[in-house]
Structure formats: C-alpha cells, structure tokens
Amino acid sequence: MAAIVIDGKAIAAKLLEDVRLRVAELKKTGVLPCLAVILVGEDPGSVSYVKAKQKALTEAGMDGWDLTLHETAPEAELHTLIARLNADERVHGILVQLPLPAHINEDRIIRAIDPHKDVDCFHPLSMGKLLMGQPGFLPCTPHGVLVLLKEMKIPVSGSQVVIVGRSNIVGKPLAMLLARKEYNATVTICHTGTKDLASYTRMADILIAAAGSPGLITGDMIKPGAAVIDVGVNAIIGTHLHSHLVGDVLFDEAQETAGWITPVPGGVGPMTIAMLMHNVLHAAEGK
Ligand code: NAD
Secondary structure (H helix, E strand, C coil): CCCEECCHHHHHHHHHHHHHHHHHHHHHCCCCCEEEEEEECCCHHHHHHHHHHHHHHHHCCCEEEEEEECCCCCHHHHHHHHHHHHHCCCCCEEEECCCCCCCCCHHHHHHHCCHHHCCCCCCHHHHHHHHHCCCCCCCHHHHHHHHHHHHCCCCCCCCEEEEECCCCCCHHHHHHHHCCCCCCCEEEEECCCCCCHHHHHCCCCEEEECCCCCCCECHHHCCCCCEEEECCCEEEECHHHCEEEECCECHHHHHHHCCEECCCCCCHHHHHHHHHHHHHHHHHHCC
C-alpha cells in the first residue's frame, strides 16, 4: 500500500492561522511582533527565502524589517546593525540569513545576536539550553519536524529514529530533541563517515533525511511502514536551465515502502517558516 503523503503545507497553514489570531490579540495590548531580517548580498536562494519569510510575516499580521547590506559590507557594519537591533525595543526577533559571504565570520555574527531575540535558535546559549532541556526557543526546522510527527499521530516514544545529517541547524538539534524524555525515541545519527548507511536506515521506524544529497535514500533503504521525513532541498537543473526542487529521498520508490512520507516541496519547508513565525510571536509575548 502506498504511503500517506504528509501535507506540510496544510499543517503549516493551520499553525499560521493560530499565530495570526494570537498576533491580533497581542496587538490589542499595544505590542506589534516584529522580526528584523538581515540579508548580506543578493544570492538568489537567500533572496527567495527572505521573501518567503516576509510574506509569512505580513500574512500573520506581524512587522518585518528587510535589512539588506551590500555583498562587500565589512563584518563591522553587520555588528553595528545587530547592536542597534538588539537595543531596539520594537524588534522582538533578529534573523541573519545564512550563508554569509566568505569574508564574514558566521560564528561571531550569530554570537552577537541577543539570545532573547535569537528566533532561529542558532546562538550557542540557545543550543546549550536545548541540549540541557531548559525552556527557550526551538530551532525552526527540527521543531517543524516534531510538529509534523505529532499532527500525523506517528508513534515516536520507543521508536528507532535514524537521522541522516549532523548539521547544527537540523541533524544535531533534532537528535537531541527526539532523545528527550518527552519524545523518548532511540536516536542514531548517520553522516558522511557512516559505513553501510542502508543497514541503519532499514532499522528506522522514523527516517529523517537531512543530508542535502538528491536521491541518497532509495526505496530499498526503507523499513516497510516507516515514516520518512525528507528535510533535503536540492535544486536540480533540468532542460532549458529550468530548475526544480527535490529532496534527499527518491519519492516514487520510497512511497511504495513507507507508511508516511513528506514531499519536497510542500513537506518540511512550509513548517520551517511556520515555526519561525511561532518563535517571533513567543518572543513578542515575552515567553
Ligand atoms: P549540511 O548541508 O550542513 O550538512 C549535510 C549533512 O549531511 C552533513 O552532516 C553530512 O555529514 C551529511 N551527509 C551529506 N551527504 C551524506 C551522505 N552521502 N551520506 C551520509 N550523510 C551525508 O546540513 P543542513 O544545513 O542540515 O542541510 C541539509 C539539507 O537540508 C540541505 O538540502 C538543506 O537545503 C536542507 N534544509 C532544509 C530545510 C527546510 O526547511 N526544508 C531547512 C534546513 C536545511
């Protein structure tokens, strides 16, 4: 039987509606949630991500500041801007679109953001809190995956979860969250050093692909009935230089074996934006 296709777009829309209603309530108390989005340069991928975030902010009734610096802007200029936004009480969240140009040190920039405004949850303090299970922001993509699992009523407690990818923004925090008592999963992290990847993925009740490698996960690497969450977003250049997006999972093959599967696009991507809006709202509510 073919897998249930998880409609991330619909689940995200439901969450965004909830955010919109809460924003309307907050506005009545005189607080307008505001996210400042900083973009350095004009990388087309980054420009489209920033546009999508601004669109979501507008739809949720929140304020979005679009702050674009020139590709060659010195790191000091970015620090000055972040310091100004840290001190500005109208701004509840600060997001620096990554990647930054090579002459700018990303770690230093992330550390410059006030952790209370760190809605991406990339600051070492936010990551430390996450690791220790203390309250704070949750990173948007991992949080989006958790919400998808919950909404689809996919059993997590006691399950074997295999995550392919160990990045600071997806693989590592997601592993930490799923291993928490409240989720109670047994988590394995696979990466480029993993030998015989399929022997791990075939054990997974929940397989999360976050490698950025198109077609990495084939149908025969999936345990029958497993939930397959495809975080990967890869642009494939086709004929006439038109590009389209694919995940890390060969969808058609995987759908034959899996119990649930997320499409790309329309799976995890919309959830990431929804959880960002959720974090901006929380920051504005002072939670
Ligand atoms: P990354 O690109 O920084 O690193 C990739 C990770 O995957 C590494 O840890 C590497 O060890 C592992 N990996 C790569 N190839 C592998 C292979 N062949 N076998 C085993 N492991 C392998 O990670 P990232 O920033 O988390 O991005 C991963 C993917 O997720 C990208 O396609 C990115 O575009 C996508 N992404 C999507 C969203 C979303 O909202 N949908 C958000 C963030 C990232």
